[in-house]
Amino acid sequence: xxxxxxLFVVAxxxxxxxxxxxxxxxxxxxxxxxxxxxxxxxxxxVYTDGTTDYKSEFxxxxxxxxxxxxxxxxxxxxxxxxxxxxxxxxxxxxxxxYPVSAAVTLQRLDGNWKLKDSNWTWVKAQQTINGTLFxxxxxxx
Numbered sequence: 673x674x675x676x677x678x679l680f681v682v683a684x685x686x687x688x689x690x691x692x693x694x695x696x697x698x699x700x701x702x703x704x705x706x707x708x709x710x711x712x713x714x715x716x717x718v719y720t721d722g723t724t725d726y727k728s729e730f731x732x733x734x735x736x737x738x739x740x741x742x743x744x745x746x747x748x749x750x751x752x753x754x755x756x757x758x759x760x761x762x763x764x765x766x767x768x769x770y771p772v773s774a775a776v777t778l779q780r781l782d783g784n785w786k787l788k789d790s791n792w793t794w795v796k797a798q799q800t801i802n803g804t805l806f807x808x809x810x811x812x813x
Contacts, residue, residue, distance in 0.1 A: 705759070708792050709737045713746070717794075718809035719780065729777040734813065743768065745778050753778050760784065766797065781808070 714737070716730035733752075736744045741758050744751045755770035755778065765786045770778040785797035785808055793812040798805060 706739060710739050712812045714795075714810040714812055716808065717811045718796075718807060720805075720807045721780070722804045722806075726777075726780060729780070733777075735810070745770070745774070755781070 713734040715734055716727060719726045719730060732747050734746045736746060737757055738744070741756055743755050743757045745753045745755065753770055753774035755768060755774065757769075758767045759765070760767055763784070763786060765784050767784050768781045770782055772779070783799045783801065783806070785799050787795060787797050789796040795808075795810045797808045797810075799808075800806070
């Protein structure tokens with residue numbers, strides 16, 4: 673009987689350790705991802721709304737993502753508008769929102785962008801709105 677209780681206690685402890693290790697791994701991964709996003713400025717290299725190319729509207733803009741989940745749209749060395757961003761871990765997406773007072777170009781970035789491919793210096797994302805596929809690619813400067 674004592675052996676059974678000992679094995680039960682060890683099994684519970686190991687299960688708790690595995691959960692703790694998994695939690696630490698998830699928190700470390702999240703920290704690295706947020707660091708990659710917030711370290712440096714980003715530019716738009718592709719933006720299409722269905723078959724319409726709007727990339728040229730983003731020429732001159734740089735985007736600085738911050739750890740407080742805000743993002744500055746910078747043009748000609750001045751912050752033109754500040755929006756918000758947040759990660760959607762379940763759907764592997766980034767949710768962006770600029771205020772209605774921001775330029776229409778910046779409001780094009782609003783929405784739930786599903787990440788399709790990425791590395792530490794570029795991101796490809798898509799979202800579908802009313803049956804239209806939007807494509808966005810960002811590159812770190």
